[in-house]
Amino acid sequence: MHVGPGSGVPTGLSDPGTTTRLMNVRAYTEGDAETWDAYVRSHPSGTVFHLLTWSDAVRQAYGHRAVHLTAWSDGRLAGVLPLFEIKSLLAGRFLVSVPYATYGGILADSDEAARALLEAAKDLSRAFGAKYLELRHREPNNLDLPEIDRYDTFRKMLPQSPEEVLPSLPRKTRAAARNGIKALGEDAVEIGPEWLDTVYDLYAVTLRRLGSPNYSRRLFHGLRERYGDDCVCLVVRENGSPLAGVVSFVFRDEIVPYFSGCLDEGTPKRANNVMYLRLMEYAVGRGLRWFDFNRTRRDNLGPHKFKQYHGFEPAPLHYQFYLNGAARMPNLSPSNPGYALAGRVWRRLPLWLTRPAGARITKWVP
Structure with a gap:
């Protein structure tokens, strides 16, 4: 059921509405x-996160x-x-577009329409007593x-064909992928919806190792149920045991790898290199033209460099804020020094505790 009636938007906004000129x-x-x-599908700046499918899964899960x-x-x-x-x-009441997503914000035909939506969102912020409004714009x-x-x-x-993917990678990354295939075998990768929970488990292990809380398993299942074949689950295995995995989303002519995880023992075997090589080959074979390697903090040097080593150039994201009651722009990311101790403690906790606890904590850190 799509977001709509019962969403809690003040009736004064929908009737008579907020009007700017026409x-x-x-x-x-x-x-x-x-x-x-x-x-959303026709807008040049539309993303998979702007679809109502994402909103429905977020509302159901959280x-x-x-x-x-x-x-x-x-x-x-x-x-x-x-x-x-x-x-x-952790942060009080706020408005965000879009939670649990790296992109969001306003899509509009004109600056006039964008500003009208922004003014209406500011009105909502004031009406709700929200401390701030966050818009996660890509452009x-x-x-x-x-x-x-x-x-x-x-x-x-x-590239145009799956066979061109490996040669298109930078030399060192190409060598790493070949070494991974040699270590793990040509048939190390499996793709299918049956691997969703496997990827979730790998993701939860990885987030604990990084000192960050994981999202809810219910969110994964909600997204898979709603996106169907546009939610792609891929795992890398060694002798039948999963080493790495990724959940990706297809939107128009691009694929977006989004939730991923890799065990410690997968790193020296280049499981991540094999995983993304095969995902790119899958995307090309499906007729997709773009690979969106997604967001990374600049101070998170390992993943940032990993993407550059694959031949991707960084482009800054434009996360914008309207501060209604907050004194400064918030920082709920792991880069916040205030979370350093919590991160160190989190790494030491058992997985049976961090997995359900993370699903609860992330309700407050979307």
Whole structure:
């Protein structure tokens, strides 16, 4: 069931609406669902996270309240803003677009529509008593909002055929992938929905090793159920035992590897190199043209370099904020020095504790 009635958007916003010149902004309703997703799929800056599918899974897994906004011009949809209200024990109440996603924010046909959506979102922030509004834009814009300068994303076009993927990689990365295939075998990779829980377990182990809480298993299952064949589960095994895995999402002509994990023993065997090589080959074989290696903090040097070694160039992300009650822009990321001790403790806790605890903690850190 799509986000809509019962989402908690103040009725004053949807009737009579917020109007800027000929632009009318109102709350999303279920009747907008088909038009919304068609708009996202056709918009040049649309992402897999702007689809209502993502919102539905988030709401089911975590119970956050959706307060999506739409902009209309002469009866035609001119912009969308997927938006959630978060009540966090760590950061108080805030609005974010989009939770548990690396991209989000406003999609609009014009600066006028974008600004109308922004003003409506600010109104919601004030009405809810939210400390801040966070918009996770991938591209720069003209909204004139303060930004955090912390994350890069990595995107690149794929070759024309699966056979061209390995030769297209930089020399050292190509050698690492070949060494991994030699160590693990040509048939080390399996792809299919039956591997979802395996990837989740690898992901949870990896997040504990990094000192970060994992997302809910229920989110993984909700996304898989809703995205169907556009949710791709891949694992790398050695003698039948999983070493590494990744859950990816397909949107238009690109694939987005999103949740991943690798056991310690997989690192010297280049399991990650094999995993991403085979994922790229799969994507090309499926007719996809882009590989979105996704977000990485600049101070997270290992993953940042790993993506560059695959021939991807970093591009800054534009996470923007409207501060309603907060004195400064928040930092709920692992780079926050205040979380350093918690991270060290987390690494020492048993997995039977961190896995369910992480699923609860991440309700407050979306």
